[in-house]
Amino acid sequence: MLNHLLDYAITNFPENIAILFHERTMTYSELGKKVRQLAYWLQQKGIHQGDRVLFFFDDSPEKIICYFACFYIGAIAVPTNSGVRGNDLMHVLNVAKPNLIITNHKLRFFLQTYRANHFSINDVISELGCEAQEVYLSNDTIATIFFSSGSTNKPKGITHNFSAHLVCANAMKTAQKITSEDRILAYPLDFNRSFGSQVLPGLAAGATIVLIEQFDSKNILDLIINQGMTVCVAPPGSWRKLINLAALEKNISHQLRVVTSGGDMVTNDLISAVKKTFNLALHSTIGMTELFTYAIQPIEGKKKFNAIGLPLPGVKLKIVDENSKDVPHRQLGEICIKSPAVMQGYWDDENKTSDILRDGWIHSGDLGYLDEEGYLFFQGRKKHIIVINGRNIAPPEVESILNDYDGIEQSAICGIPNGEDSQFVVAMIVLDNSKSSFEQQKLSTYVSAKLTDFKVPKYYFIVDDIPRNRRGKTDRDAVQAMALQSLNNLSLVS
Secondary structure, eight states, X not given: OGGGTTHHHHHHOTTSEEEEETTEEEEXXXXXXXXXXXXXXXHHTTOOTTOEEEEOSOSSHHHHXXXXXXXXXXXXXXXXXXXXXXXXXXXXXXXXOOSEEEEOTTTGGGGTTSOSEEEEHHHXXXXXXXXXXXXXXXXXXXXXXXXXXXXXXXXXXXXXXXXXXXXXXXXHHHHTXXXXXXXXXXXXXXXXXXXXXXXXXXXXXXXXXXXOSSOOHHHHHHHHHHSOOOEEEOOHHHHHHHHHHHTTSSSOOOOOOEEEEOSSOXXXXXXXXXXXXXXXXXXXXXXXXXXXXXXXXXXXXOOOTTOOBEEOTTOEEEEEOTTSOBOOTTOXXXXXXXOTTOOSEETTOHHHHHHHEETTEEEEEEEEEEOTTOOEEEEEEGGGOEEETTEEEOXXXXXXXXXXXXXXXXXXXXXXXXXXXXXXXXXXXXXXXXXSOOOXXXXXXXXXXXXXXXXXXXXXXXXXXXXXXXXXXXXXHHHHHHHHXXXXXXXXXX
C-alpha cells in the first residue's frame, strides 16, 4: 500500500540518500522517522482519515514528508503551488476545504482571510517528537487532490487513491528502469506527473530524489555535471534553454541515462540537439492530471519520430470521432484512455466527472492517432484546433515544421478570426541566437513546400519568447493575445 511505499528502501537502503536539496541531504532512515513524527503531529491536531491537509510552501524535503505523513494516517494530501495567489488560491481553498494548512511565514499573509488552522512548516518541524502508530488503510483510500492547470477552465480538484499512485509508481519505475543507484530530478512537487512519475518510482526503488525550487538551466546543468544526476525530465522549452547553455561548455561529462520530455510537442530538431549534446535519445511522454503518465517512447526498443510512444503496461488507448465511435489507424480523433491509475473523480463535482470519465474511459480532449503498431501520435487539443473554411489545422503539425527550420529555436501558431466561420494562421517565432541573419521569404517558401496551402501561416512575427503556463506548456491564449497585438501594431505602421 502507498503508506508502506518507503518500507522497501528504509529496510534495504537505510543510509542511502533519499533526498538531495542544495547542500542538504536526508537518508531513508531519517525520512521514515520524520514521516512518522509528522503523522503523529497531524493526529494531535485532530487530523483523521479523509481530512484534507493542504501544503502551501516552496519545494523542499518537507513537502515530501508532508505527502507521506498524510498517507501514513489516511489524510488527503492537497499540494498547492506556492506561486498561486488571489482568486486562484481562494478557488483551491474553496474547492478542497482543507481541515489544516501547512505553509511558511512569508505565505501565511495570503491565507489570513481563510478560516482554517494554518501552521508554518518551520514551526511544525521544530515541534516534532513522538512517532505515529501504523493505521490500517485499504488501497481504495483517497491519497491526493491535485489541481489541474486550468487550461480549459477553472482548475479542478482531481482525486487519486492509493492504488492509482502505486500503479503509476511501479509502471514508471519499470519503464525507466529505476534502481537505487539513480539520481532523479523532481520538479515541481505539486504536479502529479512529477510526484507520480519521478518521486514515487524513485523512492520505491531506493533512489535519490534531487529537488530544486525552480527550473534554472544553469543550476540543472550543474546538477548534471557535478551531482551525477541520471534521470532528467523537462518540458521542450526547458530542454532548449538547457542545450543552449550546454553549448557554452566544453567536453560535458555526465551520468545521465534517461532523459524525457512532455507537456508540449517534442520536435525532431530538439531530439537531434539532445542527442548531439548528451548522446542520449530524448523520450517523449504524455499524461494528464486525471491519470498520471499514460504513454512513453520506449527506453529500449523501437522508437518513432514524432510519436509519443506506447501506452504503459495496463493502459489501453483508442481514438474516437465526434460521436465517440472508434476510428481506423492513422485517422485523427480524440484520444481516450483506460488506465488502472485513473482518477476517482473531480472532488465534489460528479457532473464534471461524468463529462470526462465515461464507461471507464477518460475522454482527454486531446487529438491524435494510433498507427498499426499501437504508437500514439499527439496532434494538439480539440479547443485549439484552427478552422479554415471547414478544414482543421492542429497547431503542433505546423509548429513541428517551423521548429525544424534552421534558425528557429521555437514557435507557436494560432488562428485569428477572419469572418464568422473561418480563421487565418499567424506564427510567432523565436530565433536561434546563433543565427546572425534571418530571411522571412525563405522561411515562407520552405513552409509552403512542406504544408498544404491553407495551413501555411499568413503572418510571421519574431518574438523574444513563447509564453508558457506554469507546467511548461504553450499558453495558447497568451499566444493569440500576442498575435493580435502584433497585428494591431502592424496595422498602425501601415
